[in-house]
Amino acid sequence: MQVFVAEPCGFCYGVKRAVDMARGECGKETHAATLGPLIHNPQLTAELAAGGVSCCDSLDSFKNGDTVIFRSHGVGPEVYAAAEEKGLNIIDATCPHVRAAQLKAKKLADEGYFVIIIGEKNHPEVKSISAWAGKNAIIVEYNKDIAGIPVADKYGVTIQTTFELAKFEELLAGIQKERPGEYKIEKTICTATSERQNAAGELAEKVDAFIVIGGKNSANTRHLYDIVSARCKIAYHIETAAELKPEMFRGCTKIGITAGASTPDRLIKEALFVMENMENMESFESMLEQSWENNDIYPGKIVKATVIQKDKDEVYVDFGYMKEGAIAYSEWAAGDPEEVAKTINVGDEVEAKVIPGTSKDDFVRLSKIRAEQDAAWKNVPELAEGEKRPATVKVLRVIKNRQKNIVGLAVAVEGVEGFMPASHVELKRVEDFTPYIGQELEAEIIEVDTAKKRLVVSRRDLLRAEREAKAQAWREAKAARAAERAAAREAAEEEAYNSVEEGQVVPGKVLRIADFGLFVEVGKGLVGLVHNTELSWDRNVKASDFEPETEVTVLIKKIDRENKRVALSIKATQEDPWVTEANALPEGAIVKGIVTRFLPFGAIVKVTDRVEGLVHVSEIADTRVEKPEDVLEAGQEVVVKVIKKDMEHKKIGLSIAKAAKEKEKAEYSAYLNNKPELTLDLSEQLETLK
Numbered sequence: 001m002q003v004f005v006a007e008p009c010g011f012c013y014g015v016k017r018a019v020d021m022a023r024g025e026c027g028k029e030t031h032a033a034t035l036g037p038l039i040h041n042p043q044l045t046a047e048l049a050a051g052g053v054s055c056c057d058s059l060d061s062f063k064n065g066d067t068v069i070f071r072s073h074g075v076g077p078e079v080y081a082a083a084e085e086k087g088l089n090i091i092d093a094t095c096p097h098v099r100a101a102q103l104k105a106k107k108l109a110d111e112g113y114f115v116i117i118i119g120e121k122n123h124p125e126v127k128s129i130s131a132w133a134g135k136n137a138i139i140v141e142y143n144k145d146i147a148g149i150p151v152a153d154k155y156g157v158t159i160q161t162t163f164e165l166a167k168f169e170e171l172l173a174g175i176q177k178e179r180p181g182e183y184k185i186e187k188t189i190c191t192a193t194s195e196r197q198n199a200a201g202e203l204a205e206k207v208d209a210f211i212v213i214g215g216k217n218s219a220n221t222r223h224l225y226d227i228v229s230a231r232c233k234i235a236y237h238i239e240t241a242a243e244l245k246p247e248m249f250r251g252c253t254k255i256g257i258t259a260g261a262s263t264p265d266r267l268i269k270e271a272l273f274v275m276e277n278m279e280n281m282e283s284f285e286s287m288l289e290q291s292w293e294n295n296d297i298y299p300g301k302i303v304k305a306t307v308i309q310k311d312k313d314e315v316y317v318d319f320g321y322m323k324e325g326a327i328a329y330s331e332w333a334a335g336d337p338e339e340v341a342k343t344i345n346v347g348d349e350v351e352a353k354v355i356p357g358t359s360k361d362d363f364v365r366l367s368k369i370r371a372e373q374d375a376a377w378k379n380v381p382e383l384a385e386g387e388k389r390p391a392t393v394k395v396l397r398v399i400k401n402r403q404k405n406i407v408g409l410a411v412a413v414e415g416v417e418g419f420m421p422a423s424h425v426e427l428k429r430v431e432d433f434t435p436y437i438g439q440e441l442e443a444e445i446i447e448v449d450t451a452k453k454r455l456v457v458s459r460r461d462l463l464r465a466e467r468e469a470k471a472q473a474w475r476e477a478k479a480a481r482a483a484e485r486a487a488a489r490e491a492a493e494e495e496a497y498n499s500v501e502e503g504q505v506v507p508g509k510v511l512r513i514a515d516f517g518l519f520v521e522v523g524k525g526l527v528g529l530v531h532n533t534e535l536s537w538d539r540n541v542k543a544s545d546f547e548p549e550t551e552v553t554v555l556i557k558k559i560d561r562e563n564k565r566v567a568l569s570i571k572a573t574q575e576d577p578w579v580t581e582a583n584a585l586p587e588g589a590i591v592k593g594i595v596t597r598f599l600p601f602g603a604i605v606k607v608t609d610r611v612e613g614l615v616h617v618s619e620i621a622d623t624r625v626e627k628p629e630d631v632l633e634a635g636q637e638v639v640v641k642v643i644k645k646d647m648e649h650k651k652i653g654l655s656i657a658k659a660a661k662e663k664e665k666a667e668y669s670a671y672l673n674n675k676p677e678l679t680l681d682l683s684e685q686l687e688t689l690k
Contacts, residue, residue: 001249001255001275002253003256003272003275004206004207004254004256005272006196006199006200006202006257007199008192008195008196008199009200009257009258009268010264011262011264011265012190012192012196013096014072014095014096014190014261015095015261015262017072018038018072018094019044019264021069022038022053022069023048023051025053025091026048026052026053027051027052028052030065030067030089031062031067032052032053032068032091033054033056033062033068034048034053034055035058035059035069035075035079036055036056036071036073037055037071038069038071039071039215040217040218040219040262041218041260041262041263041264042239043267053069057403059082059083059086059088062083062086062088064086064087064088065087065088065089066089067090067091068083068089068090068091069093070093070094071094071124072093072098073094073123073124073128074094074098074102074125074128075128075131076127076130077131077132094128095161095190097192098125098128098129101125101186101188102128102129102132104186104188105117105129105130105132105137105156106133106134108133108156108186109134109136109137113152113154113156113184114136114138114149114156115134115136115137115138115157115158116138116155117129117130117133117137117139117140117157117158117160118140118157118158118159118160118163118168118172119141119159119160120141120160120163120219121139123219125160125161125219129158129160133158138150142171143385143386144385146171146175147178149178151179152179152181153181153182154182154183154184155181155182156184156186157172157175157183158186158188159187159188159189161190161193162189162220162261163189164197164223165189165194165197168189172185190261192261193220196220196224196258196260196261197223197224200256201227201228203228204227204228204231204232204235204256205231205232206256207254207256208251209236209248209249209254209255209256210228210232210234210235210236211235211238211244211255211256211257211258212224212225212235212236212237212258212259212260213239213240213258213259213268213271214237214239214259214260214262215239215260215262216239218260221259221261221263224258225237228256228258232256234252236248240270240271241267241271244274244275257271257272300354301354302351302371302374303325303354303366304351305318305319305350305351305366306318306347307344307345307346307348307349308324309346310344312341313329314329315327315332315341319366323363325363325366326365326366327352327367327368329341331368331370332369333368333369334369350368351371351375352366352370352371353366353367353370353371355367355370373415373416373417373453376414376415376416377416377450377453379415380415380416380450381448382448382450383446383447383448388446388458389445390442390443390462391414391457392413392440392442392443393411393412393413393418393420393441393443394411394413394439394441395409395441396409396410396411396412397409397410397437398434398436398437406422407421408420408425409422409425409433409436411457413445413455413457414455416455417455418456419456419457420457420458420459421456421458423460424458424459424460426463427460427464427467441459442459443457443458443459443462444457444459444461444462445457491525492525495524495525496522496523497526499526500522500523500559501559502556502557503555504555505553505554505556505573506553506554506556507522507551507552507554508520508521508553508568509521509550509551509552510547510548510550510552513544513546516529516531516543517529517534518530518535518543518546518552520552520568522554522556522568527566528556528565528566528567528568529567530552530568530569534557534570534571536571536574537571537576537577554568554569554570554573555569555572556568557569557572577610579647581608581609581610582611582647585607585608586642587642587644587645588642588643590662590663591607591639591640592607592637592639592640593605593606593607593638594636594637595633595635595638596612597634598632599614599628601616602614602615602616602617602628603615603620603629603632605640605654611652612652613640613642613651613652613654614651614652614653615628615654615656616655619654619656619658620632620657621657638656639656639659639660640655640656640659641655641656641658641659643655643658
């Protein structure tokens with residue numbers, strides 16, 4: 001068996017720098033701790049803790065004067081500010097590549113770009129980049145996240161430094177297709193990461209099996225595993241050499257090894273040592289055969305067993321091994337142990353899974369439930385990219401992280417155990433998840449990874465659809481009620497229209513006052529407008545002089561059924577003051593008046609409060625007058641004779657000249673009455689005055 005190590009592998013520059021900075025604080029008297037794991041490697045975290053540099057999850061764990069080490073994944077600007085305010089000594093171990101990505105994201109945001117960060121949403125590095133980008137930023141991990149990108153004029157793109165390049169290019173193409181616009185792309189993938197991925201991918205095509213060493217929570221290690229597992233049928237992701245078993249390499253002659261950027265060299269060397277020891281055995285193949293012949297067991301192996309005995313806590317089985325197996329009732333089936341025990345009989349055959357125990361145990365620990373779950377996983381169909389399917393799930397328990405924070409619910413779905421994130425249980429924040437335990441809920445399966453036995457369910461989209469359906473039903477009901485009311489109004493209006501005619505005088509009630517007039521109800525459901533010009537003969541009367549609910553009498557001037565308009569008039573129901581005063585001025589009447597203004601062809605003379613008449617230029621004097629203002633003045637009192645009345649058009653003709661002749665004639669008549677002897681001599685002169 002040949003073992004090949006991909007080059008490069010193991011610590012990258014940024015990780016080595018961070019580790020050296022943290023190790024430099026070991027053994028000092030002052031308290032020093034990392035804010036979160038320095039790198040994603042539990043073995044190194046334990047090593048630092050043994051040297052006096054612990055790991056704290058919050059700045060609340062630090063006191064004034066303590067040293068805080070910011071991990072290689074970086075933190076947001078608010079964390080720097082909080083640490084300074086708390087008086088902490090800061091050692092910034094942020095990877096230079098991550099720091100560059102943070103600053104580029106901030107610059108893009110400052111330049112007005114909407115920032116798109118391509119990477120794993122829950123990865124601390126990606127969260128730190130997002131914090132530097134500010135509010136106008138979004139993280140895209142899968143194709144389904146693209147729909148959540150808001151429409152903008154220009155986009156700035158950054159990438160998680162350890163993200164797989166091929167996946168980034170696929171996501172970027174999808175983003176640019178769905179959200180066209182101006183793009184500025186900052187390729188912040190670390191060159192060390194891409195070099196490790198390329199080297200691992202090339203080696204994977206040349207070997208029979210592949211080992212990827214690194215923390216299970218390390219993103220770059222997981223990406224390495226994804227790359228090699230796609231090119232090599234037998235691939236394993238391990239944290240330490242203790243996980244290596246001969247059975248893993250049955251029939252393999254060429255083994256490839258790589259390690260994540262956060263994997264210490266000693267872990268790589270330990271794995272190589274184990275592989276070399278396997279190679280030094282008399283015959284690796286014969287060792288495997290012997291292992292199978294002796295029914296060698298290991299955690300995860302499925303065995304067939306027969307029940308041989310029961311007690312109050314567990315059931316014992318024989319599966320052909322040197323030790324008997326023990327299955328706790330809680331590992332046999334869910335439910336009350338006493339009730340579970342009643343269903344088991346000696347001689348029953350069962351398939352069980354070997355689970356971790358200790359070499360000092362008298363029995364091999366087995367689990368029937370986990371074997372059934374493994375079998376059930378074989379029947380769980382995969383999901384296509386962006387696909388989801390409905391499922392009824394039963395809540396098993398509440399899941400908390402190491403900090404005792406609730407992260408979600410464990411649920412039974414399609415025969416296996418799945419996970420429902422806390423944010424996907426309801427649309428609003430839930431404080432207490434205890435009431436959900438034991439409930440059956442309608443949900444959707446949104447992620448399936450049978451290789452990792454990972455199944456994620458969500459109720460969020462279903463609840464949103466349900467909420468939208470309720471909102472739509474409410475809107476439709478509201479629209480129906482409005483339509484019903486509108487139909488009733490139209491029927492009432494039609495009835496009201498049929499009850500009135502143009503020219504009819506009817507009572508009404510003021511409903512509303514507007515700048516241009518009054519809206520008056522003249523029948524049930526029939527409202528018309530009294531324009532300002534139709535309020536009164538007195539032009540000083542305004543709509544604001546009326547009050548709502550005031551009773552008025554109106555004339556229906558015009559009905560426009562097509563446009564649903566009714567023109568009303570209050571003025572038309574009142575006597576026209578002009579007509580009244582004009583009727584008191586018969587033709588031939590001599591009256592006094594005041595000159596108010598001039599026209600090119602005459603003068604306007606006011607003879608009553610509301611009545612004015614025209615003195616044509618030819619009626620001003622017996623002699624020719626060019627312009628009225630040549631002989632008259634505004635405000636001048638004159639005596640005029642009414643010579644013509646046009647009541648329809650409200651026009652009155654006046655004459656100053658004829659009034660003067662009438663006056664002269666009256667004076668001659670009075671004189672002749674006192675001198676009878678002059679009557680005959682002056683008769684001809686009087687005729688000329690007619």
